[in-house]
Amino acid sequence: MRGTERFSSLHPVVTVCYFVAVVGVSVLLMHPLVLGVSFAGALSYALYLNGWANMRKTLPGLLVLMLVAALFNPIFNHRGYTTLGYLGDNPITLEAIYYGLASAAMIGSVLLWFVSYNKVMTSDRFLCVFGNVIPALSLVFSMVLRFVPRYFAQAKRVAAAQRGIGRDVTSGSWYARARNGSAVLSVLLTWALENSVDTSDSMLARGYGLPGRTAYTDFRWRDRDLMAALGFGGAVLVVAVAMIVGALRVTYYPGFVVSSWSVATWLALGVWTALCLAPVVVGVVEEAKWRSLLSNP
Amino acid sequence: MALVAVQSLNFAYAGSQREVLRDVSFTIDPGEFVLLIGQSGCGKTTLLRHLKTALTPHGRPSGSVMFDDRPLEDIGLEEQTRRIGFVLQNPDNQIVTDKVWHELAFGLESLGTPREVIRRRVAEMASFFGIVNWYHRDVETLSGGQKQLLNLAAVMTMQPDLLVLDEPTAQLDPIAAVDFLAAAKRINDELGTTVLVTEHRLESAFPLSDRVLVMNQGKLIADECPHSAGATLARQDDPMVFALPAAVRLALTLDEVQLALTASPTTPMTIREGRTYLRAKLAEVGCESAVCTATTRSMTDQRPSASLPAPSSPLLLTSPIPPSFCAQSQNPQSQSLQTTVIEANDVWFRYSRNSEDVLRGLDMSVNQGEFACLLGGNGSGKTTTLGALSGLNKPYRGKIKLLGLNPAKAKGMELFRAGLSVLPQDPQTLFMRNTIFDDLDDAARAHYTDKSARETAVEQVAATTEITSLLRTHPYDVSGGEQQRAALAMALLTNPKVLFLDEPTKGMDAFFKAKLASVLHRLIDNGLTILMVSHDVEFAALYASRCMLFFDGSVVTEGAPREFFVGNSFYTTAANRIGRGLVPGAVSVDDLVAACRVPRANGGVGLTASRSMASEGRTTEASAGKSGLDAATRSRRVDAATSRSMTGAGATVKSDVPES
Incomplete structure (x- = not known):
């Protein structure tokens, strides 16, 4: 877009x-x-x-x-x-x-x-909108967006790898499948825990936890934004005033009346x-x- | 005035008696590019982590680390964050956020930098690294090389004085690795940033560095310029000599005596220098002076002259295992007796209806007992091929036969019961228990119901893969090479007849590669068939029995390693590139050495003979393949270069999809 x-x-x-x-x-x-x-x-x-x-x-x-x-x-x-x-x-x-x-x-x-x-x-x-309000939340949100797809991709890789050594999640008895499925989860969990050490190292190395963290956004406030905001605000104001003075009142019960x-x-x-x-x-x-x-x- | 000064640093991990660092002292001046090398597990990473308090492991340190003439522990975390940049090995694990631009800003956000300053710094670094075209992308869509470049750029936005890179290219393919090292060198050259890097790929890292530090079992055993470092290693008989660039090894073997006494400032390091050196040496051989004495010496020692280096050589720069079984597959008689276990006929595959074909008319066959290696660039479809052969990817045209079955139609685990085992690229996708033994025991459960039989099987496999001493260790506590062998052991416990290996040497140092090769050879001797997919040209040249070049969805050319690599000019071993046109048919450093040691009149016989034998009947095919390959490799280089700089990495990433 x-x-x-x-x-x-x-x-x-x-x-x-x-x-x-x-x-x-x-x-x-x-x-x-x-x-x-x-x-x-x-x-x-x-x-x-x-x-x-x-x-x-x-x-x-x-x-x-x-x-x-x-x-x-x-x-x-x-x-x-x-x-x-x-x-x-x-x-x-x-x-x-x-x-x-x-x-x-x-x-x-x-x-x-x-x-x-x-x-x-x-x-x-x-x-950009919510990072200004709570910087920590914005980082958590960004990390979730990074790690959820990553874990899904890894789960797929694990399932394929397990299949390669003869443990298939998609075939066999109900018990065997459940067993192999839990194996995939277990591998994934170990992997996630072990590798998150690297992530935390990488964060520490780049100063995570220092006081006074800022939230960067790539968006700039331009004149155009101000004009658009004023325009939208004005429009909403007109509608709101009309609403308050009853110019947009409609009743449905007991009879349908446009006031x-x-x-x-x-x-x-x-x-x-x-x-x-x-x-x-x-x-x-x-x-x-x-x-x-x-x-x- | 040194930027970093480490004084008699000792270190043992908490709860361990073993000293990981022993009396390490060195200094780094501002603006230097320093290379730290050593075998896996020698303490390199531990040492690097002492250069940043936030990363220093728990344990008992003694000695001092000074940064900018102040003790490191007296320097605040904020200043350390700013001035000391750190890039770790795994590109994926280091990335924290979901967008490229956010990752670039992460460090500056932590430092509380105002938005306007962040914007400028991020813009500068994005331009410097050519990230502009993927600046708005999700990090998940980047290739491994791009991810690592992003990690580097994300550190550089903080404008550090010291850049510490801990095996940054271990997880990258060769082209991305060279690109990354070039970027690091560019930072050093153009921004004056001091760089300290650990690396296994010495072929490209050695010539870049101003100084080389060598570690062995926690001790610093060499600290000198790269020209003389090789000689020092050789004198100390350090196993790291195997990892040195081909040109250095060549010079060391030929000039061992002189080099050991006086470090020559002109030791060749790059391919170009190696060629100049080789030309000079061959000229000497022509005048029959020093070389003749060498030959007579070797004659009197009654060694086979052409195939082995001179007996007095303490260096043993040959391949640790003679590629003995290459002969086996070249022997026409044994070939006719062998049965084909893997066969693909005009196989076409694409991932979805609207995507491009990944396999385009793939034809290949592998005989029983072969160690076949599928070589090819990143994203060329090698891993997809393994997927097709193992029934994971179903081709829409063509036929595959594996162990007499059609993988696409095999039901459930039929194929795997018939004797296929696949070792995944990432061994960590297999481990789930607390010890390697438990993992192996689990893997054996399907085939051995009896407990004692299972234990015997586990012990046997552990012995074969040389991990017996690691059985009680947690799989994540051993090195990458050892993890790979433990995963191999798991794959072997299913009693396979055919074994697929996906990039098994990724991130391994020369020593572990040799060890893996010896394990694989043992398996081949027991009748296993191995199909390996790899970027690792040198490994394939030394150890495979047949090499196939994969390009544009099919096998372009194939042959026994010698004939295969002789036919290639770029996609070939460093030694072959050094010897191109000078020593025809040379694939390993040994070949070059042999050519220089023995007067060509008689000594060349062995080499030429084997070459002519190998090229028999393949000449036309090989030469046809060669011209095609030249174009192929060239375009691949161009692709890599453009994707890095201008046109955005769309092409690279798209082609990476089948890899992952």
Whole structure:
């Protein structure tokens, strides 16, 4: 992603704040338009980042999950006064269906935002954000990321080596397999303990444990980050104010009522749309710029 | 004014009576490049660890270690961290974090350096070492050589005055090792950093150094310039002479008397110097002066003249074991009697549908009782070949037959019950008990149910592999070479008919290699077939019965060691490179010595005869293979160079995948 996509090249702190903002608003507000916009933004960004080919595997599962959420509410929640029919003795109400759809949109958009978050927030970006807060934690996190894959790779090597001298984990009786499996674990454990001595030597040799450790990150705070942060902050502020003054209030029970369609509502919705679509729009505009640069000699 | 001054240092580990260091004294001046050599277990590592308080082992030290004219223990940990950099042997174990850039910053983070300074230092070192292209990568995706270079760079970001390298190239392939040593030398040359390095690969390390320290059983037995160090070793009859560069050994054997008396400042060390030296010596032979007396002397001693060095030689610079059984495989009669136990026919393999082919039409066969060696560069697919032959990797085209079975179709452990045993590259993947004996006992359990029979078997195998004295030791407490032999013993306890060895000489010194070779020869004599995969050209030249060069997914050329290495010009022994065009057919230092000792008129007979015999019927194949190989090796070098400097190590790492 680095260098090709504008939004994820922002400072990790800005990126994290952005995701907290969009997810937070999506969870707090049940306004159907807010959720619809959030879902559209999350879906388009996830598709933009991962491509259709990769998302094709993720999307069906997500849709099923959303469908379950949408159906769950009307089946078990019988509030609301517009009864559409009965399932056994229980009334199915229009309001409950509306609420189910809204929660499905909320769940869907939050999950899709997390799909993008995962793609954008690589481990080093995560560290940059949390390393500032607790330096020791950032190192532990980095070491875990180093050692977990390493131990898995070694376990594979051990299993192959054990097979080479006639102990196979994948065949033989249940007892023999369990025995050989525990042998692999035992070898791995010994190996890990013995070799961690080297690691600790290497850390000591490079001054680990001296007081006043700093946490280095490779990311720099640029003007662009400040502008983006101010922009995002302003947008969230507008939505929050609209929320507080009741411009985005929606009630589902007992009747579905959208309280207000004032200027403030439309302003907030406009700002919210801009916020949700910002990553994709910025990315697409950037790409267009590249193309025009390439086509104009 | 010395940077480091060690005064009569003694040391014994806690709970042990044995003195590991005995009265060691030496000094290192600022800017020197000092090489510390000695056999495994002679105390090199213990000595190095005394140069940094954080790493000093527990025990009873006496004597003093001064750094920059102050006792080391009076220097704070912060200053020591900054000024004394340490790189250890295992590239993987030293890396702490998951990203290259974070690893580079680790030391500076510990020192509490401000972010801006870290950024600059990291940038400088990343540029200096050509890390820029893999700066953002996960360390797990790096090759072994890159990892070790990263460890070096991570220490250099702290701008140390002294750089201590403890066998830094032991786990690396030859090309990565040369690159690493070159990087260390560059630090020394361009930044003026003092370097103290221990090394087994003297062929490349010796010419780089300003001074050589030699240790033997905890004592410093030599401290001099590399030109004379060889002679001193020879005079003291130290086993380290076997490890010296081929050029040095050549000069020592031919000039033993003069060198022992006055250290010549012109001892040849590199291949180039060796060639100049050899040319001069051969000219002398032409005028029949000193050499004739040497010959007559050897004649009167009634020794076979051409094949052995002169009898008076105390050096014994020959291979410790005569490659006797090379003859066995060359003998056409015995060959026809032998049965083929490993056979591969047009084998193609790739790891996944979209990846590249690793094996491309591999054809090879190994006869019973052979010691076949598959040589080739890093990531060329040698280990993948072993995987295919042992049923781990299933080829999508072609046929493999091993002990009459098809490995890809063999069910479960059928192949291993039929008599295959594989010794993994890393012996530590086999050990799980508290003593080597227990591990061997476990390995024998499958084949010997009776307890006493099992014990006898374990003892026998231990005797064969020469680890009897280590049976009660924890497997992690013995050296790498001994671990390798203990693992070999475990593999042998399954009563194999065919044994696969993956890079068995990795990290071993010359002495342990010779010992391993003698063990392997004993096994061959008992009818075992061995297929070894290795980078180690010198080992293969001395001990294998047949060598195959693996390149681009198949065997490019093969032959008995002599004909094989004579046909190669880069991928060959140092002695062969020294003798190229001067002593045709020479593969070992002995061959060169023989050519200089004996007037060519009669003495050359033995050599030429054996050569012509060996090349019979193979000439066309060998020459065809040679030109292909030249191109191959050249491109490989270029690859290594570019991946280090410019284009990023994508290629190297990708090709490393099958290796791991």
